[in-house]
Amino acid sequence: MSRSVRDPIRDLDALREELEAQARGHGFDRVGFARVAPLDREAAALRRWLAEGHHASMTWMERGVEVRVAPDHDELLPHARTVMVLAASVLRPGEEPVGPSPGVVARYARGRDYHNVLGTRAKKLAAFLRKQGHPSRATIDTMPLLERAWAQRAGVGFVGKNAMLIVPGLGSHVMLATVVTTAALRADEPMDERCGACTRCLEGCPTRAIVADRVIDARACLSYLTIEHEGAIDPALREPLGAWFLGCDACQDVCPFNRGHTQPGPLARELAPDPRWQAHDATSILGMSEQDFDAFSLGSPVRRPGLEGAARNAAYVLGNRGDRRHLPVLREAAATHASETVRDAARWAIERVLARE
Numbered sequence: 001m002s003r004s005v006r007d008p009i010r011d012l013d014a015l016r017e018e019l020e021a022q023a024r025g026h027g028f029d030r031v032g033f034a035r036v037a038p039l040d041r042e043a044a045a046l047r048r049w050l051a052e053g054h055h056a057s058m059t060w061m062e063r064g065v066e067v068r069v070a071p072d073h074d075e076l077l078p079h080a081r082t083v084m085v086l087a088a089s090v091l092r093p094g095e096e097p098v099g100p101s102p103g104v105v106a107r108y109a110r111g112r113d114y115h116n117v118l119g120t121r122a123k124k125l126a127a128f129l130r131k132q133g134h135p136s137r138a139t140i141d142t143m144p145l146l147e148r149a150w151a152q153r154a155g156v157g158f159v160g161k162n163a164m165l166i167v168p169g170l171g172s173h174v175m176l177a178t179v180v181t182t183a184a185l186r187a188d189e190p191m192d193e194r195c196g197a198c199t200r201c202l203e204g205c206p207t208r209a210i211v212a213d214r215v216i217d218a219r220a221c222l223s224y225l226t227i228e229h230e231g232a233i234d235p236a237l238r239e240p241l242g243a244w245f246l247g248c249d250a251c252q253d254v255c256p257f258n259r260g261h262t263q264p265g266p267l268a269r270e271l272a273p274d275p276r277w278q279a280h281d282a283t284s285i286l287g288m289s290e291q292d293f294d295a296f297s298l299g300s301p302v303r304r305p306g307l308e309g310a311a312r313n314a315a316y317v318l319g320n321r322g323d324r325r326h327l328p329v330l331r332e333a334a335a336t337h338a339s340e341t342v343r344d345a346a347r348w349a350i351e352r353v354l355a356r357e
Ligand code: B12
Pocket: 041, 042, 045, 046, 049, 058, 061, 106, 107, 108, 140, 141, 143, 144, 145, 146, 147, 148, 149, 150, 152, 159, 162, 163, 164, 165, 166, 172, 173, 174, 175, 176, 177, 213, 214, 215, 216, 218, 221, 223, 224, 227, 228, 246, 247, 248, 249, 251
């Protein structure tokens, strides 16, 4: 029987199957489908998070709150019925820490920018759906959507105490993308929370930024501070920063759900560390010109903090390493760097190195 004469419900099931197969073909490890319906509890949690200032300087988070919880909003996709959630593991088990030595980059950010890698594939799925006659849009951070909440609702995983979407069997080192569509595809069952009494992430966060179950205070979160925050980092948080140069995985590294995996997924291989981290260490980043940084950061998440943020982080990391051999570079930066934030970070680092004697 040709597809055109199948009854509509069977057609939608076949469409769902086809989408799942295509998503797997694109390398996604998990796929789930959620019915568009109000996310009341999560919306309330988001509003509370914003009201308490937990978003720090990310004022862009204040915009589009209604859209984040309701993808059928006019600004995203009117008449949207389904959120298709795509998850890709970025865990490469056994990988040594990677970064501009002695700095370390969070796992998701060691290779190509995941927005490009996952986003291109999600867009292909949205284009396929549109060809089938269903208006659809792909999102990956680019459109406001509470991605973890939709992933939980789509049964892809559950939101743990560290606010991470944890996928049983894969762990939390997964990145998400979504396709919002008007096609009313069969929805999966939401997944219940499975952390139980475990509080390892709350205790394992170097700055105690997990202020309650599923609530991150970005003002203290090293991921926020190293990537999004502009200007100097609070002196009290510079030492806990340790070696984190870009992002932080501390609340995931201690999570029992992240143990025991042996095989990297297809997209984890595509997001594998690239050679820039061998070619540059923290001292070379401290000495980079804007032009050098522009070339160095192309296609990488390290572009997000900009040269000022990257050089600032490099100085903190060098201060925390406490190696006298870095003093000449730090002194040069303290005296000549164009940014006062970086000069301040270098002065702090020099003091810390000397205090080690
Ligand atoms: C802003 C942002 C940040 C900010 C703020 C983080 C935060 N916790 O909100 C900063 C810069 C700190 C950040 C850091 C990181 N991020 Co980020 N970030 C985002 C972004 C763009 C928006 C998140 C958001 O809406 N935050 C607002 C809060 C309120 O929402 P939420 O934590 O997602 O929502 C849950 C809680 O509020 C929870 N909740 C809290 N209290 C309560 C109470 C009740 C009763 C209920 C029901 C729910 C609930 O409900 C929500 C959904 O379940 C998303 C992409 C997206 N569009 O969703 C990526 C995203 C969340 N980040 C991601 C990643 C990978 C990270 C880092 C791991 C990067 C790193 N290694 O450095 C860290 C992890 C920090 C952490 N533990 O959360 C991934 C997470 C994937 C996953 N497996 O969960 C996302 C989804 C990006 C992606 N496309 O893959 N991030």
